[in-house]
Amino acid sequence: MGTKTLNMGNIVAESDATALDLLLEKVYRSGGYDFRGYKRGTVTRRLERRLHATRAKTYLDYMRILDTYPEEYEKLADDLTIKVSGFFRSPYTFLQVSRLVLPELVSYKKNRRQQELRFWSTACARGEEPYSIAMLLDDFLEHRLKDFNISIDATDISRHALHEAQTGRYSPKEIGGLSPAILESYFIRQGEGYVVNSNLRQMVNFSYFDLVSTEPPPFLNLDCIFCCNILIYLQKQLQEKVLDMLYDSLATPGYLVLGEVETPTDNLRGRLECLDAKAKIYTKNDKTV
Numbered sequence: 001m002g003t004k005t006l007n008m009g010n011i012v013a014e015s016d017a018t019a020l021d022l023l024l025e026k027v028y029r030s031g032g033y034d035f036r037g038y039k040r041g042t043v044t045r046r047l048e049r050r051l052h053a054t055r056a057k058t059y060l061d062y063m064r065i066l067d068t069y070p071e072e073y074e075k076l077a078d079d080l081t082i083k084v085s086g087f088f089r090s091p092y093t094f095l096q097v098s099r100l101v102l103p104e105l106v107s108y109k110k111n112r113r114q115q116e117l118r119f120w121s122t123a124c125a126r127g128e129e130p131y132s133i134a135m136l137l138d139d140f141l142e143h144r145l146k147d148f149n150i151s152i153d154a155t156d157i158s159r160h161a162l163h164e165a166q167t168g169r170y171s172p173k174e175i176g177g178l179s180p181a182i183l184e185s186y187f188i189r190q191g192e193g194y195v196v197n198s199n200l201r202q203m204v205n206f207s208y209f210d211l212v213s214t215e216p217p218p219f220l221n222l223d224c225i226f227c228c229n230i231l232i233y234l235q236k237q238l239q240e241k242v243l244d245m246l247y248d249s250l251a252t253p254g255y256l257v258l259g260e261v262e263t264p265t266d267n268l269r270g271r272l273e274c275l276d277a278k279a280k281i282y283t284k285n286d287k288t289v
């Protein structure tokens with residue numbers, strides 16, 4: 001009896017897994033969103049919400065709903081992506097970037113009379129991370145931004161989040177942790193909330209890019225890449241693939257910032273020099289290439 005029940009359980013679990021594979025394949029082929037290599041636990045938990053919202057009882061039911069209401073693809077993608085973020089979300093990471101990365105990078109550029117400083121925030125959500133990078137740079141350069149030609153590219157797969165990031169509008173709760181001095185320097189009060197000022201906004205370019213796509217990297221020769229709180233949602237093999245692509249996008253010297261939450265892959269450990277094991281800050285330099 002016990003064995004039979006167990007076997008039954010396995011069969012159900014197996015067919016569920018197959019249905020999930022079919023569903024994710026469909027979402028990729030017809031909806032253009034590739035969640036096939038995301039960790040299954042998060043995907044199934046988040047999918048439950050869409051099944052519940054559309055009253056679908058099974059994954060197969062839900063596939064029929066996708067056929068009838070193609071706008072459901074976008075809603076699904078929105079539910080499958082976790083967009084929690086914050087300004088200077090990991091204060092330790094930003095502190096270490098200003099201590100370990102910026103002095104080395106800026107003096108390297110000055111010594112060679114190079115003015116370009118190129119950053120990429122690879123999963124920027126609603127813009128808190130790239131705007132934090134812009135504030136960090138302005139503070140580090142003591143407001144002499146004009147000495148450099150700075151660009152911060154910020155990408156994400158959530159078009160909704162990108163649109164909101166572009167408007168640069170935040171509620172008092174969202175900017176809650178920022179000091180009055182930062183608010184005064186970089187934000188303008190607007191109604192109940194705050195909006196980032198034009199200086200900051202000019203430094204950041206938002207665009208769509210899917211990190212797990214097979215497209216070639218959109219930017220090359222970058223001085224510093226932030227890839228924080230996104231790899232944790234991907235299976236190991238896909239993490240390696242994304243990190244390979246980011247490695248190719250970096251200049252030499254170049255810096256990769258993964259933040260406190262991510263775990264570096266073995267592949268990465270062998271190719272980059274670690275500057276801070278807690279904030280997961282790495283450098284690609286002459287010794288590592």
Ligand SMILES: C[S@@+](CC[C@H](N)C(=O)[O-])C[C@H]1O[C@@H](n2cnc3c(N)ncnc32)[C@H](O)[C@@H]1O
Nearest residue numbers: 081082085123125156157158210211212228229
């Ligand atoms: C938890 S937020 C992290 C935001 C920010 N990097 C931070 O550390 O606060 C994860 C972001 O990754 C985005 N994302 C998920 N899959 C992605 C992909 N394949 N390519 C680009 N962005 C992705 C989500 O839309 C979401 O905005």
